[in-house]
Amino acid sequence: MWRTAAIVGVTSALWAAGKNGLSIGGFSLPQLSSLQLASVAAGIYITTGGYHTLWLAYMTLPRDLIAGYRYFKIMAKLKWALYCNTNLPKVFMENVRRNPNKVALIFEGQEWTFAQIDEYSNRVGNFLVEQGYKHGDTVALFMQNCPEYVCIWLGCAKVGLVPALINFNLRLVPLKHSVQIVDSKAIICGEDLQEAVDAVKDELSFPMYVSGCGNATLTLKGAKNLDPLLSASNPTPPPQIDSVSARDKLIYIYTSGTTGLPKAAIIKHYRYMFFCTAVHFMAGLRDDDVLYNPLPLYHSAGGMVGIGQVLVFSNTAVIRRKFSASQYWVEAKKYGCTVRVMFGNGVRPQIWEQFTARFNNPCIAEFYGATESISNIINIEGKPGACGFVSLLFRHAVPVYLIKIDEETGEAGEFVGVIKRNDPIRDFHGYADKKATEKKIVKDVMKKGDTAFRSGDILVMDELGYMYFKDRTGDTFRWRGENVSSTEVEGVVSKVAGNKDAVVYGVEVPGAEGRAGMAAIVDPEDELNLKAFTEGLTKSLPHYARPLFLRILKEIDVTGTFKLKKLALQKEGFNPSTIKDKLFYLDNKLGGYVELTDNLFNKIDSGRAGL
Known part of the structure; x- marks a missing residue:
């Protein structure tokens, strides 16, 4: 592009000189007409290779002008x-004022209007203020997709609290880390996630609330049932909303990054608005579109880009507890999504x-x-x-x-x-x-x-x-729509395998999105108990992070700084006809690892294994 800039600069100078006349050292350049100047400029541009740039401009200018x-x-x-200095809740409340009875969220046949979401979130904000939580405090939110999930984090935002949207698949160490890294002052979990919180509660010294239980007895000892508490809370807008700035923290969204445990990314009010506004205008969405959003609401795609269309632009969105390929088009048609x-x-x-x-x-x-x-x-x-x-x-x-x-x-x-x-x-x-x-x-x-x-x-x-x-x-691969940190999984694999050396990496599987996890474990004495190993992984890792393939090694190469080498292993993949080490495949139907035979490999390679 430097050549193009030079050509444009020279041509522009000649244009100006030819239009006004120029005299250098007694030599006078006569004034030229616009047509003559255009011909000269075009000639210079084409003879110096600029014709290609003209073609590029012709091909991209319409796109760039529309995008601009x-x-x-x-x-x-x-x-x-x-x-x-408008914060996100105020933008939403203006939409409530204009469309109070419009359906905002559709979930499992339920319809939540903008007014209902506004009232529920007001109750949340007022209740948390009554409990003593202050502007800037973090509240961990650990729930599956549901309208209450959106209402709770929106209610937190109305009073300046910062909800940390935690992946509902996390367990044990990653869960505890995610809650503690943001200095959470409380945790709100879903009714069906009480067991996961119970497993780490002894290391968490703050109040716990459970949403979605109704009048049922809680199984999470020491927690409070949030539902009746919110029913008794004030449904009017909390006055603290006026002290929330557009530049304040709105939410934490976790990203696995390239290595290690989940990192809590800071999302401010105006950043959230930029994300959803950019997609709305760039993708050409309309305010009357009905969106189908089956993605996890703890992620930026589902929770910012998708839910943001509801909060900022008054769109209606269909959400569901978990993604289902078989129900995608069925529900899109059922709920009138504008595809x-x-x-x-x-x-x-x-x-x-x-x-x-x-x-x-x-x-x-x-x-x-x-x-x-x-x-x-x-x-x-x-x-x-x-x-x-x-x-x-x-x-x-x-x-x-x-x-x-x-x-x-x-x-x-x-x-x-x-x-x-x-x-x-x-x-x-x-x-x-x-x-x-x-x-x-x-x-x-x-x-x-x-x-x-x-x-x-x-x-x-x-x-x-x-x-x-x-x-x-880095050492991250994507599987089942999730970023998986190989470093994190390596730590779990090594521990469950009896502290044996292990490396984890992603391998391509024909017909499948992303890369599946594969673990290579150094086990020269054949001591690994596959049943116990599988049980350990199930307790410690979400399903998408469990290695789909295992390779049992007698030894593994290391670098000069004693780091385990895995690039060569990754390139070799999981073909039993070319790899002499023992290979295993995680058969979820059988509930454990089975030997990866040539016949099974061929089924996987041809896309017939049903991954």
């Missing part, structure tokens, strides 16, 4: 909210066009952006396989870039976004853990002294500016 107009609408709404566009992230290029053809869907608005990331892009045209684009003509409008990393791995470039402090879009707020925040920042990227957010993702870009996801830089 939508981006202007996003910024106008966000800037106005910041100017008025004009599908938006999300992670659609494989190999199935993109098959999917749109099969379901007659006009557009997939694929977007890219981690919960805490400032490197956010979106594909507004349904370009197959692309997770977004950057403008070639207005390159610096959104300062995101690909930077080179270790070339020995063959990776194209890590996606980064330049940080601009106090900017509503470009500022990086980090995590509750300051050390984790520092690890995501790289310095001196585009110029000396600047800083950028490291996405940890490898992307490639084509000549039209479209970006395509390639891989992760």
Whole structure:
């Protein structure tokens, strides 16, 4: 692009000189007509290779102008909210005022209106203030998807409390860590998650509340039943809402990152509004759309992008306890969802066009952006396989870039976004853990002294500016729609296997999204008890994090600093015909690991194993 800039600069100078006349050293350049100047400029541009740039401009200008107009609408709404210091609950309450009886959420046949959500969340906020919780305190929220989940965290936000949205699949150490890392002052759990909280309650020294029990007796000893307490609480708007700023923390959303236990990303009010506003305008949604949102509400996709359409734009959303492929289209039709566009992230290029053809869907608005990331892009045209684009003509409008990393791995470039402090879009707020925040920042990227957010993702870009996801830089792989930290799983695997050396990595499985977990365990004496091992993993890890494949090694190579090598193991995969070590497969129907035979491998490889 430097050549293009030079050409444009020279051409512009000649244009000005030719239009006004120019005299240098006694030589006079005559004034030229606009047509003559245009011909000269075009000739210079084409003969210096600029014709290709003209073609690129022709191909991308309509897209960039549309995106620019939508981006202007996003910024106008966000800037106005910041100017008025409007927090998210106030935006929602304005929608309540305009549409009190409109259906906001549909859940298992139940319909919750905007007025009902407003009243329930008011009760939550007033109750927690009565209990002595103060502005800035964190309340851990550990529940499955339901309307009450949204109401509870919204009620917390109305009085300046910060709800930590914890993954309801977590157990034991990851659960305890997630609650403690944000300095929670209380935990609210769902009726069906009492057992999980009970397993760690001795290490948690704060009040516990249970939602969804009605008048039933609690099984979580020492906890309080939240339902009757809220029924007796004040349903009017809490006055504390006026002291909540647009720049205050709104929620914590957890991300596994590249290594270790879950990290709590800080989401402020205006950041939440930016996320859902960006998707609303960029994806071309309308306020009367009915959305189908079966994703976990503790994630940014379901809880911010999806629920945000309800809270900020008065959309109606259908939510469900857990995702079901068989019920997806059944419920979308049943509840009158307006399926004009599908938006999300992670659609494989190999199935993109098959999917749109099969379901007659006009557009997939694929977007890219981690919960805490400032490197956010979106594909507004349904370009197959692309997770977004950057403008070639207005390159610096959104300062995101690909930077080179270790070339020995063959990776194209890590996606980064330049940080601009106090900017509503470009500022990086980090995590509750300051050390984790520092690890995501790289310095001196585009110029000396600047800083950028490291996405940890490898992307490639084509000549039209479209970006395509390639891989992760760290030790995280994605399976069943969840980021899995191999470091975290390695610790559990090693402990359950009797503190044996172990490595965990993701392997590609034909026909399946993401990468399945595989553990290689050093067990030269064949001491591993598979039954006990399976039981240990079941107690300690959510289902998506349990290794689907096992490889039993006699020994494993280590680096000079005694780190276990796993890149070669990952490349070898799980084919028993090429691997001489013992291999096992986690058969959920049988409830444990079975030997991975050639016949079973062929079923998995051909997509007939029903993963």
